[in-house]
Amino acid sequence: MDANNLGRTYAAETGFKISSDPDTVRAPGAGFVRRERVEKAGLVKGYGPGAPDLVVEEVSPNDTHSEVIGKSLAWLEAGSRMVMVVDPEKRTVTVYRSRDEIRVLTTEAGDTIDGAGVVPGWKLSVAELFA
DSSP states (O other), X not given: OTTTTSEEEEOTTOOEEEETTTTEEEOOSEEEEEXXXXXXXXXXXXXXXXXXXXXXXEOOTTOOHHHHHHHHHHHHHHTOSEEEEEETTTTEEEEESSSSOEEEEETTTTOEEEOTTTSTXXXXXXXXXXX
8 A cells, every 4th residue: 555655554553633622532453544635634743633544453352342333433433434343253354334334254255355445456355364
């Protein structure tokens, strides 16, 4: 993504300010912000402005189902265009694009994650992700 000048990727614990009054900062497992938004923001000191376009979260053993869903929907409400929830135990990736567009992708079905509309041209098979 960085190499193709599509935008910037951010590692775990990079904070993004998603709302004000009160200030709310969240840190995804990983994030991607499209080049146009990076250029518009310029050099940022402190937290990134707004939610990343793509958020990747990993399900932890202590996470409840409702916590994972709540966090995913909160990212969408903050402006993320795609949230991927990776569940290593179940070997699934749940892709949220809206409250109504949610897909569970599996290795068994031979599914592919498609970044269309968010990360142009980016695709990754679920099997490759867990290889």
